């Protein structure tokens with residue numbers, strides 16, 4: 299066939315021509331080669347045959363080895379070999395990619411100013427290091443400075459010079475290496491040894507630079523902060539004059555030990571969790587990142603215990619504000635400004651802070667002048683006020699406005715808790731929607747709350763007396779606080795004895811309540827006659 303004759307025929311044939319031409323080409327080439335040298339062509343064929351034979355034998359050997367391995371090697375060993383091969387492939391492949399490295403030095407300059415990112419990275423890596431997989435490790439004791447100037451210590455496992463570890467974040471692999479350089483004699487004078495320069499190197503594929511800087515590094519900072527909060531001793535601060543004085547706070551209450559309705563307990567912890575996550579949300583809606591809780595209920599139902607449980611849960615310090623100690627709005631302002639982020643302001647028995655008379659005009663009674671204030675206390679923006687007498691009052695709305703106003707501009711992530719035994723006595727300004735975000739009723743001891751206390755005090759979650767106790771707690775006449783139940787359970791270390799004491803106490807309460815009710819009925823009937 300003359301190929302040229304077909305080139306100009308319609309589309310389909312045109313395609314066929316191209317295929318035909320392409321098929322034709324090697325044949326022509328081979329034919330040409332054969333014609334030019336028959337001898338040379340024979341050698342090519344021989345080599346070709348040999349190569350084919352060798353390839354066939356290699357393939358046969360490979361299949362043989364593979365089937366023998368399958369028969370003889372255990373699955374674990376074969377998996378390890380597969381993993382090793384994948385690892386080598388990944389390493390070889392990674393070598394093709396451009397890598398970037400972030401160097402985090404321990405000291406920012408020759409003045410040995412600490413680089414906080416170094417400390418944060420070291421604290422973070424301490425949670426990632428597998429001590430069983432590393433031959434050499436360092437143990438370090440680090441001191442954290444608290445916002446109030448005090449310090450707390452923590453012990454960390456760190457990588458030694460040259461040590462490395464990998465961490466996967468958002469599906470990206472980050473490699474950390476610890477490097478020490480220098481530490482030469484004589485740098486800081488005769489006989490002194492300059493400390494080595496410590497650095498942590500973070501390397502990753504160049505394509506993940508944005509993920510490293512925008513997400514991974516901030517994540518490390520926030521995780522390190524959480525770890526620091528977890529390890530530090532909590533404090534409770536009380537106001538004295540115009541400043542706060544703190545002591546360690548070791549209240550053992552946690553949400554696990556708190557006796558309250560489980561649904562309500564869950565709602566509170568969910569609310570706290572949501573609050574912590576909502577930094578961006580508060581910023582977007584233009585509100586101060588704070589949350590207010592009003593705890594109310596009879597004495598001994600666990601309001602203070604709930605405050606302590608919240609502090610332990612969030613790892614926030616408590617600032618217990620005694621309003622009777624504060625003379626002026628400006629002093630209150632200073633106290634509020636001095637509170638750091640991530641802290642809880644508590645004002646207990648808020649109903650008592652504003653007495654009956656002052657509730658009418660909504661002002662705090664003024665304590666005797668102790669000389670702790672001065673004219674400096676009068677803020678400039680209040681200079682137009684008629685006189686110092688007006689200054690010397692703290693109003694509830696003033697307090698609330700200060701909290702709202704100041705906390706919008708000075709700091710974030712703060713909780714405010716008011717407690718009261720008498721919600722009905724509270725100023726409506728406090729109960730208005732939007733003031734306190736969550737109202738939590740701490741009530742009398744219910745069956746679920748009792749079960750928590752039984753586990754707390756005697757590690758019992760079932761007992762022969764439980765059905766009777768459940769029935770007694772459900773009786774409308776029996777109003778018992780968790781504090782009373784706790785006291786009964788503490789009467790003996792023997793669970794049987796303690797539960798018997800509690801049962802008798804509840805029976806006694808019920809009969810007294812029934813007797814009182816009967817007496818009232820008789821009294822009413824006698825009056826009616």
Ligand SMILES: Nc1ncnc2c1ncn2[C@@H]1O[C@H](COP(=O)(O)OP(=O)(O)OP(=O)(O)O)[C@@H](O)[C@H]1O
Pocket residue numbers: 555556557558595596597598599600601602603604719740780781782784
């Ligand atoms: N809900 C509870 N869960 C666990 N323990 C509780 C609870 N309520 C009270 N208790 C026990 O009773 C003690 C007193 O309780 P707490 O001070 O928390 O009550 P309160 O409601 O704050 O009382 P008040 O109104 O008198 O300040 C606590 O130390 C604790 O041992």
